[in-house]
Amino acid sequence: MTTLTKQQRDPAGRATRSRAGKTGSGGRKSITHRMGDLKIAMVFIFPAMLGFVFFFLIPTIRGVYLSFTEYSILGDPTWIGLKNYTTIFSDELFWNAMAVTVQYVGLNIGFQTVIALGLALLMHRVAKSTFIRGALLLPFLVANVIVALLWFWMLDYQLGIVNEVISWLGLPRIAFFGSEQWAIPTIAFVNVWRHMGYTALLIFAGLQSIPSHVYEVASLDGASPTRTFWSITMPLLRPVMVLVLVVTVIGSFQVFDTVAVTTGGGPINASRVIQMYIYQKAFTESDFGYASALSVILFVILALVAFVQMKFLKGNESDLD
Amino acid sequence: MKKSLGVAAAAAVIALSLSACGGSAPASTEAKGEINYWLWDANQLPAYQQCADDFTKANPDIKVKITQRGWDDYWTTLTNGFVSGTAPDVFTDHLAKYPEFASKKQLLSLDDAVKNDNVKLDIYNKGLSDLWVGQDGKRYGLPKDWDTIAMFYNKKLVADAGYTEEQLKGLDWNPKDGGSYEKAIAHLTVDKNGKRGDEAGFDKNNVAVYGLGLENSGSGDGQTQWSFLSATMGWTHTDKNPWGTKFNFDDPKFQETIAWWAGLADKGYMPKLETTVGASVSDNFGAGKAAINTGGSWMIGQYTSYKGVETGIAPTPKGPDGKRASMFNGLADSIWAGTKNPAASVKWVEYLASTACQDVVAGKAVVFPAITTSSDKAADAFKAKGVDVSAFTTQVKDGTTFLFPIADKAAKVAGIMKPAMDAVLSGKKPASSLTEANDQVNALFK
Numbered sequence: 001m002t003t004l005t006k007q008q009r010d011p012a013g014r015a016t017r018s019r020a021g022k023t024g025s026g027g028r029k030s031i032t033h034r035m036g037d038l039k040i041a042m043v044f045i046f047p048a049m050l051g052f053v054f055f056f057l058i059p060t061i062r063g064v065y066l067s068f069t070e071y072s073i074l075g076d077p078t079w080i081g082l083k084n085y086t087t088i089f090s091d092e093l094f095w096n097a098m099a100v101t102v103q104y105v106g107l108n109i110g111f112q113t114v115i116a117l118g119l120a121l122l123m124h125r126v127a128k129s130t131f132i133r134g135a136l137l138l139p140f141l142v143a144n145v146i147v148a149l150l151w152f153w154m155l156d157y158q159l160g161i162v163n164e165v166i167s168w169l170g171l172p173r174i175a176f177f178g179s180e181q182w183a184i185p186t187i188a189f190v191n192v193w194r195h196m197g198y199t200a201l202l203i204f205a206g207l208q209s210i211p212s213h214v215y216e217v218a219s220l221d222g223a224s225p226t227r228t229f230w231s232i233t234m235p236l237l238r239p240v241m242v243l244v245l246v247v248t249v250i251g252s253f254q255v256f257d258t259v260a261v262t263t264g265g266g267p268i269n270a271s272r273v274i275q276m277y278i279y280q281k282a283f284t285e286s287d288f289g290y291a292s293a294l295s296v297i298l299f300v301i302l303a304l305v306a307f308v309q310m311k312f313l314k315g316n317e318s319d320l321d
Numbered sequence: 322m323k324k325s326l327g328v329a330a331a332a333a334v335i336a337l338s339l340s341a342c343g344g345s346a347p348a349s350t351e352a353k354g355e356i357n358y359w360l361w362d363a364n365q366l367p368a369y370q371q372c373a374d375d376f377t378k379a380n381p382d383i384k385v386k387i388t389q390r391g392w393d394d395y396w397t398t399l400t401n402g403f404v405s406g407t408a409p410d411v412f413t414d415h416l417a418k419y420p421e422f423a424s425k426k427q428l429l430s431l432d433d434a435v436k437n438d439n440v441k442l443d444i445y446n447k448g449l450s451d452l453w454v455g456q457d458g459k460r461y462g463l464p465k466d467w468d469t470i471a472m473f474y475n476k477k478l479v480a481d482a483g484y485t486e487e488q489l490k491g492l493d494w495n496p497k498d499g500g501s502y503e504k505a506i507a508h509l510t511v512d513k514n515g516k517r518g519d520e521a522g523f524d525k526n527n528v529a530v531y532g533l534g535l536e537n538s539g540s541g542d543g544q545t546q547w548s549f550l551s552a553t554m555g556w557t558h559t560d561k562n563p564w565g566t567k568f569n570f571d572d573p574k575f576q577e578t579i580a581w582w583a584g585l586a587d588k589g590y591m592p593k594l595e596t597t598v599g600a601s602v603s604d605n606f607g608a609g610k611a612a613i614n615t616g617g618s619w620m621i622g623q624y625t626s627y628k629g630v631e632t633g634i635a636p637t638p639k640g641p642d643g644k645r646a647s648m649f650n651g652l653a654d655s656i657w658a659g660t661k662n663p664a665a666s667v668k669w670v671e672y673l674a675s676t677a678c679q680d681v682v683a684g685k686a687v688v689f690p691a692i693t694t695s696s697d698k699a700a701d702a703f704k705a706k707g708v709d710v711s712a713f714t715t716q717v718k719d720g721t722t723f724l725f726p727i728a729d730k731a732a733k734v735a736g737i738m739k740p741a742m743d744a745v746l747s748g749k750k751p752a753s754s755l756t757e758a759n760d761q762v763n764a765l766f767k
Contacts, residue, residue: 177599178598283400
């Protein structure tokens with residue numbers, strides 16, 4: 001959420017900045033002008049603000065408070081200071097969950113972004129029919145849990161159609177969700193399948209915003225398609241790619257539903273991603289204080305990841321300027 | 322800016338007051354109104370709907386609304402309901418769960434009701450009603466049914482292997498070589514080329530039919546997976562039951578049992594753990610992928626319903642002590658402490674625990690009701706459907722049952738034991754690694 005608002009705010013900020021630069025001494029006037037807009041702005045922001053306060057801010061603050069307590073949901077929380085956090089540091093399952101999550105994010109984002117970029121290019125250049133473009137989005141229109149269950153059954157070891165085909169080809173069956181090596185890659189693949197169309201659509205929108213004259217100049221200069229891609233498309237696509245990466249990486253870190261309806265964290269701890277671990281602590285073991293502390297740590301990590309991505313990939317600047 | 326701060330402050334105040342007013346209306350003392358009742362087993366829903374209809378006929382002022390939820394959702398929804406005040410008035414309760422609810426004061430004690438309404442506790446099968454007396458000496462449930470463990474077998478596969486059903490009912494087991502139990506399992510296993518598990522040239526990596534099906538590692542209780550074996554070694558889960566505070570997963574007797582059991586997967590007689598994620602163990606049985614499955618009596622309906630598969634039921638094998646063993650588990654109906662209608666709830670629970678309702682349940686042949694006479698009726702009802710359930714009842718008759726381990730912190734124990742057992746069963750760790758898990762479990766009670 002924060003990154004989205006930042007994205008939206010920035011162009012406006014830049015516009016004012018450049019206007020201020022052009023008018024020179026008019027800088028102060030524009031500040032008072034902006035202050036004059038504040039009242040009316042508050043009116044427009046208020047409804048969203050209300051939702052933000054009730055559904056994000058207050059629960060977040062309460063979550064942070066609970067992370068310093070021992071709280072079993074039935075009964076009152078008791079303040080225990082930093083104990084949850086010190087326990088987390090020596091909690092092997094937490095570190096395992098982080099490693100598993102990072103592995104998932106790497107596989108998920110890596111494949112998803114590359115495939116989505118390819119699809120977006122195809123949509124941009126080749127597949128102009130709305131039907132085909134729409135079809136790419138279909139997996140995203142199916143609910144997460146349904147997608148997970150669908151693949152869960154198709155990839156079942158004994159009765160799944162995929163393993164029937166594999167064994168028909170004379171290859172050994174694969175325990176997609178059951179083996180430690182395959183569980184995370186399989187879950188990552190299922191989510192790539194679901195999200196690639198949507199991600200492609202976002203990138204496709206970015207591609208459309210690249211002015212065609214840049215391409216014309218490139219072709220006049222005799223640049224090869226590969227060269228055009230790396231020297232024009234990619235640099236000009238960067239702000240959109242950064243936004244897409246920030247949003248998908250955050251979403252990817254929060255993977256839960258697919259794991260919850262398929263492996264449930266197993267085999268052993270091979271797919272116990274951080275959200276699954278938080279859920280297990282809170283709702284299975286009724287340890288809400290500890291789960292809150294885990295959530296706070298995840299929150300901090302995600303904020304850092306978003307910050308680093310924005311900072312180093314310069315997501316708020318465009319080479320078009 | 323000041324104004325907006327004021328608005329924010331007002332909003333915060335509203336939020337605080339909203340969260341503070343979770344109070345409930347005063348409880349009614351009259352036995353009337355609508356009460357909510359939850360259960361998780363869809364197979365039992367028709368039976369209990371019948372009970373509810375009969376109950377309302379006898380008590381026109383009370384309506385019972387039944388909600389069925391799958392096992393996994395059941396407990397989280399219930400816990401959330403306790404907090405948000407939307408939990409059902411009466412619900413089906415499990416031995417693994419009620420100690421925690423009782424210690425968090427979420428259950429209504431039934432002692433007064435039992436005393437005032439003169440509920441007889443000796444009509445239930447022996448031991449069942451005592452299971453529901455908490456650590457504080459108060460009663461939190463009235464027994465509704467019980468279950469034991471037996472072996473479901475595919476009659477055709479057994480006949481093909483040259484085993485008679487009588488042989489299957491008289492197996493014995495020991496952790497050294499598995500006894501005639503392992504011999505049968507090995508012989509019932511068939512690979513892709515038609516070679517049996519005990520024949521030369523058996524390909525353990527290409528098995529078509531497993532001798533023994535596998536559900537999962539059984540976590541810390543092993544109810545249907547291994548507890549019927551470990552108990553014949555004289556092993557118990559905890560130092561005492563109910564309310565044990567020291568677990569015995571470090572006992573060599575237990576680890577020996579598990580090592581033998583995990584070895585079956587290694588020999589190719591039982592599916593590997595990794596292959597069990599997905600289709601249920603009973604569906605694999607129904608698809609003819611396993612010859613024998615160990616399971617609980619609540620699965621009788623499921624196992625006998627597969628088309629094209631004739632299912633027989635044999636009792637669990639005799640162990641080194643010369644006796645069989647089966648975990649004995651019982652469900653009960655409990656009342657939520659936050660009910661707005663305790664009087665009607667008590668009445669409904671008493672009705673559920675009476676012969677009137679349990680005979681109805683018996684007639685549907687889905688489970689064994691807690692009342693002794695109703696249990697016999699259920700056995701007859703099963704027989705009328707062509708199912709011989711003596712493999713389950715014999716354990717009770719011969720007194721070879723032992724109680725489901727009742728202890729506090731069951732969820733946390735499972736949180737440690739499930740991955741630990743998974744690791745052993747999948748061959749990632751030796752059975753001796755359970756000693757470390759046991760230390761972690763016992764540390765919970767310090």
